Amino acid sequence: MRTWMLMYRKELLEMARNYKWIWIPCVFVLLGVMQPLTSHLMPQIIDAAGGLPEGAVIEIPPPVPSVVLLETLNNFGLIGVLVIVLSSMSIVSGERNSGVAGMVLVRPVRFLSYITAKWAGAMTLVTCSLLLGSLSAWYYTELLIGDLSLLDTLYGSLLYLLWFAVILALVVFFSATLKGAGPAAFLSLALVLALSLLTGMLPAWMTWSPARLTAHAASLLTEGQLLDLFWLNILVGVTMIVVLLVSAAALFRNRPLVD
Amino acid sequence: MSLVEIKDLNKTYGSKQAVHRLSFGIREGSCVALLGPNGAGKTTTLQMLAGLLAPTSGSIRFNGLPAQADLRRYIGYLPQQGAYYNWMSGSEFMHYSGQLAGLSKKEAVQRTNDLLDRVGLQEARKRKIGGYSGGMKQRLGLAQALIHQPKLVILDEPVSALDPVGRREVLELLKEIRKEATILFSTHVLHDAEAVSDDVLMIRDGELVLSGTLRDIRNAHRQPVIYIEEDVPQALQTWAIEWERLAHVTELSYQDGIVKLVVEQPDEVKQQLLQQIAQHRIPIRRFELAQTTLEDLFLKVVSS
Numbered sequence: 310m311r312t313w314m315l316m317y318r319k320e321l322l323e324m325a326r327n328y329k330w331i332w333i334p335c336v337f338v339l340l341g342v343m344q345p346l347t348s349h350l351m352p353q354i355i356d357a358a359g360g361l362p363e364g365a366v367i368e369i370p371p372p373v374p375s376v377v378l379l380e381t382l383n384n385f386g387l388i389g390v391l392v393i394v395l396s397s398m399s400i401v402s403g404e405r406n407s408g409v410a411g412m413v414l415v416r417p418v419r420f421l422s423y424i425t426a427k428w429a430g431a432m433t434l435v436t437c438s439l440l441l442g443s444l445s446a447w448y449y450t451e452l453l454i455g456d457l458s459l460l461d462t463l464y465g466s467l468l469y470l471l472w473f474a475v476i477l478a479l480v481v482f483f484s485a486t487l488k489g490a491g492p493a494a495f496l497s498l499a500l501v502l503a504l505s506l507l508t509g510m511l512p513a514w515m516t517w518s519p520a521r522l523t524a525h526a527a528s529l530l531t532e533g534q535l536l537d538l539f540w541l542n543i544l545v546g547v548t549m550i551v552v553l554l555v556s557a558a559a560l561f562r563n564r565p566l567v568d
Numbered sequence: 569m570s571l572v573e574i575k576d577l578n579k580t581y582g583s584k585q586a587v588h589r590l591s592f593g594i595r596e597g598s599c600v601a602l603l604g605p606n607g608a609g610k611t612t613t614l615q616m617l618a619g620l621l622a623p624t625s626g627s628i629r630f631n632g633l634p635a636q637a638d639l640r641r642y643i644g645y646l647p648q649q650g651a652y653y654n655w656m657s658g659s660e661f662m663h664y665s666g667q668l669a670g671l672s673k674k675e676a677v678q679r680t681n682d683l684l685d686r687v688g689l690q691e692a693r694k695r696k697i698g699g700y701s702g703g704m705k706q707r708l709g710l711a712q713a714l715i716h717q718p719k720l721v722i723l724d725e726p727v728s729a730l731d732p733v734g735r736r737e738v739l740e741l742l743k744e745i746r747k748e749a750t751i752l753f754s755t756h757v758l759h760d761a762e763a764v765s766d767d768v769l770m771i772r773d774g775e776l777v778l779s780g781t782l783r784d785i786r787n788a789h790r791q792p793v794i795y796i797e798e799d800v801p802q803a804l805q806t807w808a809i810e811w812e813r814l815a816h817v818t819e820l821s822y823q824d825g826i827v828k829l830v831v832e833q834p835d836e837v838k839q840q841l842l843q844q845i846a847q848h849r850i851p852i853r854r855f856e857l858a859q860t861t862l863e864d865l866f867l868k869v870v871s872s
């Protein structure tokens with residue numbers, strides 16, 4: 310546990326030294342501010358773009374606060390995920406290729422600790438970024454659009470957070486088993502995309518899919534309640550994280566640390 | 569008493585046999601040089617000892633420890649190409665390494681101070697490792713290998729990347745370390761091995777070809793040699809062919825105008841040679857009786 314904490318703290322420090330603690334939260338805050346702002350300014354934007362033709366009367370419905378938040382979370386799920394995957398694609402392979410993983414693993418350190426400390430470090434950054442992003446979205450929605458429950462905002466964000474945790478475990482897994490960062494990122498993104506699309510297109514078959522966590526968040530925000538099988542999705546999500554991290558450590562261990 | 573016993577160690581990469589049936593022991597408190605040319609399998613052997621590489625077969629046993637014990641606690645390792653967190657400073661890396669090895673924060677700080685002093689990095693300790701020169705990284709690597717006072721220190725070519733001064737400094741340092749720990753280091757330079765080690769293991773193509781204390785090896789393989797240097801270019805070319813057929817000459821080479829004869833009965837051969845030289849007025853500049861050196865033996869072992 311002591312060595313785990315050491316490695317975890319080293320991850321946090323490294324992300325501070327290479328400015329990840331600045332730019333990734335910035336991206337999420339930016340995404341969080343953008344949606345309420347554009348919704349608020351939509352009429353002016355249309356005006357500025359030349360306006361509507363004379364006589365055309367089109368009602369622009371006033372934006373709904375919970376829908377604005379949902380759109381923000383959707384952006385997190387797209388652009389945010391892209392940022393998360395690309396910024397952590399070499400999380401294990403980078404140290405392995407440079408050889409510094411060998412310097413660490415000649416120490417009495419468990420492979421599983423090494424892997425999970427990396428995941429937990431990245432997860433800490435993602436959690437802070439996502440919460441900062443959601444809070445900015447909540448704040449600007451309250452300010453510009455209308456009343457929004459802070460509790461629902463947090464609840465919806467936590468569901469996304471679990472989904473991100475699964476994605477991050479996937480990235481760590483591929484980064485530990487593949488040599489290159491590019492293939493790891495590509496495979497992670499392809500799998501996430503496939504899982505999301507299949508879950509959307511074949512709802513009857515994919516009731517177990519952890520990608521449904523985002524649908525739960527949507528339903529919670531718009532209908533005020535979760536969908537069915539919520540706990541199944543949580544369970545599958547958590548299981549996936551555990552299985553991915555444990556097998557990443559096992560596979561990492563069985564490949565020589567040196568080439 | 570031996571600290572480590574290696575038995576029948578094998579490592580194959582695909583069809584390439586990098587290490588083949590290697591067996592040796594390392595005496596507690598000794599300094600052992602693993603000597604071999606490029607590609608001999610030194611790094612592969614050391615990586616297996618350090619636990620970075622799983623042997624294809626064979627065993628590595630530490631005396632007094634069960635077979636499944638985590639040996640990493642007792643080993644300090646300097647890889648041939650050290651890699652570091654470039655964003656850390658030298659002392660940060662040392663603190664981190666020490667604590668990973670089980671030291672408390674306080675012990676790690678203390679050992680860091682001590683070791684960085686000894687390897688001459690005290691001034692640079694606060695600078696980022698990314699800005700270190702190759703030699704500085706090599707010293708840092710040496711320091712981090714020693715931070716937890718390991719029983720066995722494994723160093724893969726500790727001096728190859730250093731300038732002559734650094735080389736001597738590090739060799740001096742090794743002499744100091746060997747009072748506290750057992751050392752196994754690899755090199756392809758015999759001179760380094762002679763400078764600090766008691767025992768040498770010579771390997772070639774992954775196989776142990778010679779091992780023992782330096783003195784024993786030197787004595788056991790010492791042979792008389794005769795050097796004859798020509799005074800006129802090519803003067804000895806035809807004679808060399810002739811002399812190769814003389815009785816008691818086991819080996820002859822002709823290179824750079826020098827004939828080198830490894831012989832069994834030096835006096836007899838000397839008489840014959842001198843007679844011929846006088847009789848045929850062969851133009852020579854030097855005639856010398858000597859003994860083969862370890863260098864000769866090493867070159868022979870390595871190139872045959």
Ligand SMILES: Nc1ncnc2c1ncn2[C@@H]1O[C@H](COP(=O)(O)OP(=O)(O)OP(=O)(O)O)[C@@H](O)[C@H]1O
Nearest residue numbers: 568581584586605606607608609610611612613756
């Ligand atoms: N990862 C690997 N894959 C395939 N072959 C390898 C690998 N590592 C080493 N070898 C081969 O094993 C043999 C021994 O290599 P090793 O690195 O142990 O030699 P060495 O004695 O350390 O040489 P050097 O003095 O150049 O460092 C070489 O023929 C090398 O080509």
Ligand SMILES: [Mg+2]
Nearest residue numbers: 610611612648
């Ligand atoms: Mg080598």
